[in-house]
Amino acid sequence: xxxxxxxxxxxxxxxxxxxxxxxxxxxxxxxxxxxxxxxxxxxxxxxxxxxxxxxxxxxxxxxxxxxxxxxxxxxxxxxxxxxxxxxxxxxxxxxxxxxxxxxxxxxxxxxxxxxxxxxxxxxxxxxxxxxxxxxxxxxxxxxxxxxxxxxxxxxxxxxxxxxxxxxxxxxxxxxxxxxxxxxxxxxxxxxxxxxxxxxxxxxxxxxxxxxxxxxxxxxxxxxxxxxxxxxxxxxxxxxxxxxxxxxxxxxxxxxxxxxxxxxxxxxxxxxxxxxxxxxxxxxxxxxxxxxxxxxxxxxxxxxxxxxxxxxxxxxxxxxxxxxxxxxxxxxxxxxxxxxxxxxxxxxxxxxxxxxxxxxxxxxxxxxxxxxxxxxxxxxxxxxxxxxxxxxxxxxxx
Amino acid sequence: xxxxxxxxxxxxxxxxxxxxxxxxxxxxxxxxxxxxxxxxxxxxxxxxxxxxxxxxxxxxxxxxxxxxxxxxxxxxxxxxxxxxxxxxxxxxxxxxxxxxxxxxxxxxxxxxxxxxxxxxx
Numbered sequence: 001x002x003x004x005x006x007x008x009x010x011x012x013x014x015x016x017x018x019x020x021x022x023x024x025x026x027x028x029x030x031x032x033x034x035x036x037x038x039x040x041x042x043x044x045x046x047x048x049x050x051x052x053x054x055x056x057x058x059x060x061x062x063x064x065x066x067x068x069x070x071x072x073x074x075x076x077x078x079x080x081x082x083x084x085x086x087x088x089x090x091x092x093x094x095x096x097x098x099x100x101x102x103x104x105x106x107x108x109x110x111x112x113x114x115x116x117x118x119x120x121x122x123x124x125x126x127x128x129x130x131x132x133x134x135x136x137x138x139x140x141x142x143x144x145x146x147x148x149x150x151x152x153x154x155x156x157x158x159x160x161x162x163x164x165x166x167x168x169x170x171x172x173x174x175x176x177x178x179x180x181x182x183x184x185x186x187x188x189x190x191x192x193x194x195x196x197x198x199x200x201x202x203x204x205x206x207x208x209x210x211x212x213x214x215x216x217x218x219x220x221x222x223x224x225x226x227x228x229x230x231x232x233x234x235x236x237x238x239x240x241x242x243x244x245x246x247x248x249x250x251x252x253x254x255x256x257x258x259x260x261x262x263x264x265x266x267x268x269x270x271x272x273x274x275x276x277x278x279x280x281x282x283x284x285x286x287x288x289x290x291x292x293x294x295x296x297x298x299x300x301x302x303x304x305x306x307x308x309x310x311x312x313x314x315x316x317x318x319x320x321x322x323x324x325x326x327x328x329x330x331x332x333x334x335x336x337x338x339x340x341x342x343x344x345x346x347x348x349x350x351x352x353x354x355x356x357x358x359x360x361x362x363x364x365x366x367x368x369x370x371x372x373x374x375x376x377x378x379x380x381x382x383x384x385x386x387x388x389x390x391x392x393x394x395x396x397x
Numbered sequence: 398x399x400x401x402x403x404x405x406x407x408x409x410x411x412x413x414x415x416x417x418x419x420x421x422x423x424x425x426x427x428x429x430x431x432x433x434x435x436x437x438x439x440x441x442x443x444x445x446x447x448x449x450x451x452x453x454x455x456x457x458x459x460x461x462x463x464x465x466x467x468x469x470x471x472x473x474x475x476x477x478x479x480x481x482x483x484x485x486x487x488x489x490x491x492x493x494x495x496x497x498x499x500x501x502x503x504x505x506x507x508x509x510x511x512x513x514x515x516x517x518x
Binding site: 038040041042043054056058078080084096098134136138140142144170194196197199233234237238239240241242243244246276286296365369370371 | 438
């Protein structure tokens with residue numbers, strides 16, 4: 001088969017409309033291996049300079065730099081922002097106050113936001129003190145059944161000092177306060193509606209430990225019917241849906257060795273949501289595959305080898321937190337399989353065959369759709385051999 | 398070609414039947430998922446008049462809801478009815494057009510970056 005590596009990422013990203021480029025390295029020469037990326041709508045991402053950008057090309061992959069300088073491929077499911085004005089808070093929220101002198105005031109388009117333009121709103125809330133006294137902005141969504149929601153918003157202090165602010169929703173746990181600093185931060189909370197509504201409140205409620213008044217900047221008000229927050233979906237007068245992404249079909253049978261090799265990835269889950277999210281090498285069916293996945297068990301990764309539709313190896317490891325980046329590798333060779341995670345060999349299997357054909361690397365269960373890998377990907381490597389690959393070093397954090 | 402359609406149905410059951418008819422697949426664990434790639438948004442019985450709630454979220458006045466169940470669909474990769482035609486036109490899978498509605502503007506929901514008026518049938 002000859003030596004060779006298919007590489008993706010590792011701080012080197014090349015994207016265009018509809019394509020994500022991986023590199024095939026053979027004897028020091030590089031060629032492209034193209035993933036096909038689809039997404040029917042725009043989407044946002046955090047650029048290298050820390051600003052939020054709107055990716056206006058449908059189907060263009062997103063390389064997101066949130067919390068890292070190398071960037072990661074961001075693949076997200078469909079989601080909808082249920083707040084019709086994500087920045088014009090005066091239009092999307094109402095004032096809910098209790099107590100003499102309690103008040104709220106909103107000034108839209110007041111300050112520079114995380115997208116670099118002047119579209120952050122200013123919220124000033126002043127509350128009377130005592131039990132049941134507050135000054136809040138409310139967003140209330142009518143519902144007809146109990147559903148799970150996640151609210152998120154970017155907040156920043158407008159005074160130069162830290163402020164203790166009330167931010168809660170229906171069934172989001174014991175009310176308390178969040179600390180809003182002089183840096184933009186995104187705050188997230190998850191809760192459940194009842195059979196009539198879900199609500200979000202933001203402002204001052206001193207009985208919960210907040211300051212009696214707050215002066216803060218607000219941007220990117222978002223409410224999603226998901227268990228976690230996804231990238232910002234800007235709205236301006238209606239609810240807005242961002243389409244799901246798919247990333248399929250890189251490589252050919254010449255690029256991969258079905259008899260032996262290593263599939264390695266540095267990945268993080270969007271959430272510990274107990275769903276299957278699969279990164280696969282396959283013959284474009286589910287019968288011949290080498291794949292790694294987050295499983296339907298909490299914080300669990302597994303690697304699996306299939307031959308003729310039968311499982312040959314299935315090795316499992318429980319992570320401390322699947323939303324942190326992990327380096328995962330599977331070594332596959334007849335009667336010689338191993339799972340490496342974060343520098344340590346976690347499991348082995350010494351009985352089993354390898355697939356007959358592997359010709360596609362894709363972010364799903366292997367037959368082009370189903371159990372899509374929604375998550376973050378910093379790097380992928382596929383080796384065509386097992387000898388001489390230092391898996392301890394490769395997978396060390 | 399991608400197109401946006403807005404639809405109303407007599408019930409959620411009727412809407413779910415139409416969605417199911419677009420096709421599903423089953424994974425190894427028996428979970429079903431759509432075998433198509435269209436983006437279907439269940440708006441449900443949309444709110445025509447907002448409800449009123451007190452500070453504890455208790456309903457003071459019920460919202461007025463549409464009697465129809467609403468879906469917005471971003472149809473992806475539709476083939477033209479006649480590829481030789483001078484002006485290409487497109488149609489949804491069978492049965493959907495009967496439930497399609499047209500509105501001014503984008504309505505209560507839109508797809509990110511896509512103007513309904515530009516993408517409608």
